Amino acid sequence: MGGVQVPTSSWLFEAMAIQNDVLLDDESGTEVHFDDPGTVTALENWTQLQEDGIHPSGNVDWGTAPTDFANGDTAVLWHTTGSLTQINESADFDFGVAPLPAQEQPGAPTGGGNLYIMEDISEEEQEAAVELTRYLSSPEIQADWTVQSGYVPPQQEAWDEEVLADYSEEFPQVEALQEASQDAYREYAPYRRSEIVSTLDSALESALDGSASSEDALTGAQESSDELLEEYR
Incomplete structure (x- = not known):
């Protein structure tokens, strides 16, 4: 192969x-x-x-x-x-x-994806979209997302979350993601x-x-x- x-x-x-x-x-x-x-x-x-x-x-x-x-x-x-x-x-x-x-x-x-909040929706829907965006982009959720997938968390603070810190001790190879992100384009x-x-x-x-x-x-x-x-x- x-x-x-x-x-x-x-x-x-x-x-x-x-x-x-x-x-x-x-x-x-x-x-x-x-x-x-x-x-x-x-x-x-x-x-x-x-x-x-x-x-x-x-x-x-x-x-x-x-x-x-x-x-x-x-x-x-x-x-x-x-x-x-x-x-x-x-x-x-x-x-x-x-x-x-x-x-x-x-x-x-x-790589990855984006979160958008559309202009031509109701105020209620916009507020709900903002709440969802804040939730998905929070350090806690980003840390869990990295553990579950391996994707690099967009927020540096995610590495300080307990779930990701514990995972890094168990699987130190994941720390290479931090190193690679320093040279991201x-x-x-x-x-x-x-x-x-x-x-x-x-x-x-x-x-x-x-x-x-x-x-x-x-x-x-x-x-x-x-x-x-x-x-x-």
Whole structure:
């Protein structure tokens, strides 16, 4: 199954680009940097793992990779911290957790979801939404959420909550989440994001299955994304 598995995901690839000192978009949301030399090098590094026999050939499935690791079918796994609790409960061996490796610099994109309070709802519904938001974002709930899932709590105060402090003593590997969060970057979010993510995912699949070179795949993704973003420039 390979010594290391990296699921084919533009989110994980974004980490590789950041580590190569490239952000995949600019803050305006109208430009992407898929054909930047640093981005191309990041993908070439990934495909080189395949050529060296360290990474499986072809594409690695996001959903099955944690199970492969827990079953001992791969020695190293790149994945979301949200799989950490699942892996800890499934694996019957000791394992370590560490921030993602760096090339030019350390870094990882953030993930997760957002809570919105809509304007065009009743005052009563808005107040209820505010109450729910405060509850879900409280240190207590964030700490429990981290224990139950492995996701990084957005609030630093969550680490002081008893449930997470006790969990850290029992499972010290979770402390790597704090270390990694020190080098967190925003997740790329251009206009037409869902379409552009699909475009980049397809490019990665082409490079990893050998049907296109890293440079050609990313050049194509850049051109397609530029067409989607043209109306916002």
